[in-house]
Structure formats: C-alpha cells, structure tokens
Amino acid sequence: MSEQIATGLLERDATEGLTMSGTLSETGSATSDLTKEIGYNRDVARVLKSDFDDLHHQSLNVDWRRRTMERGKTDVPGLLEELSDLGFAWTAIAKLIGVSAPAIHKWRRGGSATGASRGKLAGLLAACDIIHGAIGVDDVASWFEMPVLPHVPVTPIDMYAADRTDLVFDFAKAEDDPEALMDQFNPEWRERYRTDFTPVKMSDGNWSLQMKD
Incomplete structure (x- = not known):
C-alpha cells in the first residue's frame, strides 16, 4: 500500500x-x-x-x-529705450548683441548704427517678447542674469551672446535638465568649472558654499 x-x-x-x-x-x-x-x-x-x-x-x-521684423520698425533710440525700460543695463545690452558699451552710448546720443546692429537690438527685444509673453517669465532682464546652475558662472546672457537662442528658450521653458543644456552649450563645462565647493541651501533660505566631503 x-x-x-x-x-x-x-x-x-x-x-x-x-x-x-x-x-x-x-x-x-x-x-x-x-x-x-x-x-x-x-x-x-x-x-x-x-x-x-x-x-x-x-x-x-x-x-x-x-x-524681429516687426520690432525692427522702431528706430535704434526707441529700441534702446524699451530695453532699458525692461531693466537691462547698457553693458548687458552690449554683450548680448556683441558690440562695445561705448557704441551703445553713442547710439543713445543719436549716433548712427548699422542695419545689422539695429537688427540685433530688434532681435533681442523679440526674444524678450517670447520669453515673457509666450513662455511666461517675469522680469526678463533679471532672468537673463540668472546662472543656469548655482555653481556655474554661465547665464542666458552668455548663451544668447553665443548665438544659442535655442538654449535660451529651452532654459526659459524650464522643461529640460539644466545640466543637459550646459552639455549642449559647452560639453567641457564640468572640467572647466570644477570646484572643491558645493552650494548648500541654509535654513534662512539663502545659499552658501561649503567644502565637498
């Protein structure tokens, strides 16, 4: 069994x-x-x-x-006045469009500007229109001075001055990783801006640099 x-x-x-x-x-x-x-x-x-x-x-x-074509209908003094009203410093405008600060001051006093320079001023205002109006960034002039990453001295001003308007718009949309944007802007940025310090947000909300472990 x-x-x-x-x-x-x-x-x-x-x-x-x-x-x-x-x-x-x-x-x-x-x-x-x-x-x-x-x-x-x-x-x-x-x-x-x-x-x-x-x-x-x-x-x-x-x-x-x-x-840009629409903005280009305004004369150079008018374009400069609008950029100033947005909060841009003259030195920032000069860097953004690739001219010297004395050239900006000359135009403000009524000096003649080339058609190319007028087009660059119009293009900058047009970009501001998109960044503020279409994407929704407030205080555009201040935003242009904001570092892409806390520990890297690269701003939208640098990207725009390097003819990377596409990255400026992408940064404004805030949909992509800022490090990925930096990879496109300068693949060697990690080595170039390597530091022994790291940004740390303090209890009061401010940022401070501390030594890496």
Whole structure:
C-alpha cells in the first residue's frame, strides 16, 4: 500500500513539475515579448519627443524672426529705450548683441548704427517678447542674469551672446535638465568649472558654499 502511495506521489510531483515548468516557460516568453514591446515603444517615444522638440524649436525660431521684423520698425533710440525700460543695463545690452558699451552710448546720443546692429537690438527685444509673453517669465532682464546652475558662472546672457537662442528658450521653458543644456552649450563645462565647493541651501533660505566631503 505504501509503495502504491509513494508511486502515486512521485507521479503527481512529476506531472506538476512538468506543468509548472511549462507555465514558467510560457510566462518567461510572455515577459520577454512584453519587454521587447516596451523597449520598442520607448524608442518610438524617444524619436517622437526628439521630432517634436525639433518642430517646437523651428516654430519658436520662425516666431522669433517674425517678431524681429516687426520690432525692427522702431528706430535704434526707441529700441534702446524699451530695453532699458525692461531693466537691462547698457553693458548687458552690449554683450548680448556683441558690440562695445561705448557704441551703445553713442547710439543713445543719436549716433548712427548699422542695419545689422539695429537688427540685433530688434532681435533681442523679440526674444524678450517670447520669453515673457509666450513662455511666461517675469522680469526678463533679471532672468537673463540668472546662472543656469548655482555653481556655474554661465547665464542666458552668455548663451544668447553665443548665438544659442535655442538654449535660451529651452532654459526659459524650464522643461529640460539644466545640466543637459550646459552639455549642449559647452560639453567641457564640468572640467572647466570644477570646484572643491558645493552650494548648500541654509535654513534662512539663502545659499552658501561649503567644502565637498
């Protein structure tokens, strides 16, 4: 009797083992297929995001050019006055459009400016229109002076002066990692601005530099 019971148990275990093995095999295959499908969909989403990002950049660039043409109808003293009203310092304006501060002062006193310089002033105001009006950044002049990262002396002024208006708009939208923007602006920024200090937010809300561990 005990031999029959033992034989029955062995046969049952063998059958269940085969069933479990088959189930695991089927589950593993389904999981593998699901993983492949998820990976494929991630790749598709990544490509779509890249395409839409490019499309958005193109759209912003077209809008910027159109606004620049409209702003260019204003004379140079008028453009300078509007930039000043926004809070820009003359030295900042000079850096943004790639001229000297004395040139700005000359234009303010009624001196002639080239068509290219007028276009750059118009372009800067057009960019401000987009950053404030379309993206929603307040106090644009102050924002242009804000470091992209707390411990890196790079601001939107530097990006704009380097003809990277695309990065300026991306930073204004605040949708991308600032470090990723810095990678696009200067791939060697980590080495260039390496420091033994790290920014730490204090209890009073202010930032302080402390030695890294």
